[in-house]
Amino acid sequence: MKQALEEAAATGTDVQDHDHHGIKQVLHDLGIEAHNAAWSTGLTWGGAQNGNTRTITSTTDGRTIGTVALATAEDYEQVVQKAQEAFKTWRLMPAPKRGEIVRQIGNKLREYKDSLGKLVSYEMGKILQEGLGEVQEMIDICDFAVGLSRQLHGFTMHSERPAHRMYEQYHPLGVVGIISAFNFPVAVWSWNAMLAAVCGDTCIWKPSEKTPLTAVAVQHIIRDVLRENELPEGIFNLIIGDAEIGAKMAADTRVPLVSATGSTRMGKKVGEVVGARLGRALLELGGNNAIILTEHADLGIAIPGIVFGAVGTAGQRCTTTRRLIIHESIFEDVKARLLKIYPNLPIGHPLQEGTLVGPLIDQDAVQSFTKALAAVQAEGGQLLIGGEILSGAGYETGTYVKPALVEARNEYHTVQEETFAPILYLIKYSGGVENAIDTQNGVRQGLSSSIFTVNMREAEAFLSHAGSDCGIANVNIGTSGAEIGGAFGGEKETGGGRESGSDAWRVYMRRQTNTINYSTQLPLAQGIKFDV
Template sequence: MGSRGACIFKHQAYINGKWLNALSGKKFPVSNPANGLKIGEVPDMNKEDTLHAIAAAKESFKEWQNVPAKERSKYLRKWFELIDKSSEDIAKLMTAENGKPLIEAKAEVAYGAGYIEWFAEEAKRIYGEVAPRPSNTREMVFFREPIGVVGLITPWNFPMAMLTRKAAAALAAGCTCVARPAEDTPLTALALAALAEEAGLPKGVFNVVTSSAHHAAEIGKALCESEDVAGISFTGSTAVGKILYQQCAGTVKRLALELGGNAPFMVFDSADIEKAVEGVMASKFRNSGQTCVASNRILVQETVFDEFVKALSKRIEKMLVVGDGLDCGVNQGPLANEKQLVKVESLVKDAVNKGAKVVIGGKQHKLGGLFYEPTVLTNIDEQMECFNEEIFGPVCLCIRFKTEADAIEMANNTRRGLAGYFFSNDYQQIWRVARKLQTGIVGVNEGIISSVEAPFGGIKESGFGREGSHHGIDEYTHVKYVTFGGLNY
């Protein structure tokens, strides 16, 4: 690492402005998925530690909510600048614990930091309203106020960006945070905490509780059931999201869920096939397919199906280099953990047993470990588990369709509704399909759809709430209506 690497490489959790071990004294290891080697150890915290963090956040909220927006903006701006200065070291740390190629880690650092920069500005634009008075004796104003302490539960696939797009919006709104990063990637979150401390954020405003998978459920439950926590923002699986949804019911708290996807990627016969292939490469193989907006079902019109599959397979074989993300030239890292490998292998095996054809790949990579070959499957039908389940791996399912109506019906035939993509050069078709797709996000002739300026979120069982854009503030504020009576105009 560079000169600042030691400053951000932390092995303790961060609560109330202090670097702490678990009250139990227990720790758990963090390993590199590319080689299985231990990077370090961090505190294995539990419910008791979490309640300590919640109490700290509650106390700090008393002051933080009253800090002028311009001052909150300055804190966030300073945090952003320090992250930018440490970007190379954060990226290397992320690759070591997550496995993604260094080039992707660098892109995530820039992307994640962008949310802090964005919400540093949005902090100054949380406007209220003055409504026309209903009579000559009254005035009405509406204020937007921070909701309070928020629990942030984040995944391993984007360990920085998934945290910053929540925390930056919450802090900008005047909320305080208790974050629980995924057990696979706690070091990136702790690096962010170290830089938040250096930026001067007051103690208790931003807290990071680390734990192994063993204590994940009790920490999540503690955050959901605490009367001192006003809101929960969670990114992760639909199954876990449903559990958190139930646990939040008792305190009727604010909830934002960004859950699993099953993204369709449609290629119509008017599309530029090479550009469509580029779109799949971008949307499917980033982070080895381990993204919630990864194209899961590639639906191709039958008149161009064979041409597309051939072009895609050639591009994969020519462009993708599998290996340790820290090695030069590598653009496909390992899967994140053993559970992911088992899942991908199981889905591919099920598909092949039910008649799918392996065009390329289809098995564990010759490097062994958690590496899996980039794969293209055809002859896919709706009875295969991979058609209905989020793969979260480097596997392309290529499926034929005849008509636009068939494609839309197939694309919408899922309980998930996060992202959808399609390529077409028919402008009338573009408007029709974009309107009819049942997803919160649509990419038209584009494979990269995430941006700090855009509202990110889904519908159906992909969750609710939006992150990023000016809408990201909405999850952390409520509207207070104040009426002034006894006036005489």
């Protein structure tokens, strides 16, 4: 720890000492210190003195934001035990009362929206409006969960036996492990944690090691609510660590549900380990999302949706538009329109007003970007624009790139893979909409999809049994920007999990069928006779 702090100080670029874009005040408001503890059980922090630390620098300007201690195996054990203990109390609180706690958390997030949104932007690199939007998403899911706390409905059904009643009910499940990714460092946690909370579960949050400080900030915010309501430790827990901590959580039989967001490669490992112990894995993994433009598309609304979907969050959304499947009759027109827009995209510091495209998260992401462009061109793809790494004043980190347009074919190996960067592949199709749908479905991922058309038959075909095979299918809107009211998730290598709205809450509970005999007889089902 001492060495990490000395190294950070030696750089002379610590935002604790340089109030850059008002970040110093933001860190103060959110309780972020020069060095931050490794874990929290809601009211207590620990592990600050652990020898293993990580220095967190902003991808926007390379400045050190702070350091975090990394949790040990002993830390993890302590947190799990606290979560188990708290579950025994939390599950017995009436669901509407749990909803009241979540309501208060939502109000606290409203108070800190500007500061937290700014930290999300600065630590992760998304533009400020997206950072603020992510916090708003947290607020929205709190509101949703409050209403849900009075609607955890079971079912009733008629028994075949006289004087019997049958029904189903849902009970709290237990400790829920949440592994979140860097690109939505706080919102995805809230999708899981707020629903799990009203369902009566306790949570352990392992944030991405690339963006842990926003998680520390959230834990400080909800701590006030826990104190004000005299709640026990262990309801909302945080543990900061490397892949080893995530592996422990996946293998832990005391954690009946692990919700993991990230790459398909990571999800397969988590799913295999959780499945081996017959636990539940809620997986939100890679996407290779496509927009179909038929010859009947309204390009006036399609083009803005395409551009935001392709370059928003610098292409680092799981719902980013990666493939644009265009009817041959409008292909050249669409290409020309995009080539007119792309040179004028404002690329720069995400906290600078007017910026639309911020940096990639780190140098590994930049390398993936450049390697993918080299590979697709080697396969025969044509780079139309973009692909450069920006340098000079304001771009010293080497993480700012120019979004790329590539004319390609769907069968290229590179196009079949998800590159978490702003690359949009332009793919031409001919014939009817069924050909475009086949192309869209012709990848291993199945998260988000979209079609732009004013032709009702094309739209309905896209949404039919033979249409999009994705978990999200939109008409005349892009692939990004899902609302919290609907269940979020996808099929195939996207993992099959569902978070957020609709009836996604059911995965956080255990289902029970009950039969009550209020007669003086004991009739058996199916008319079986058994005399003793």
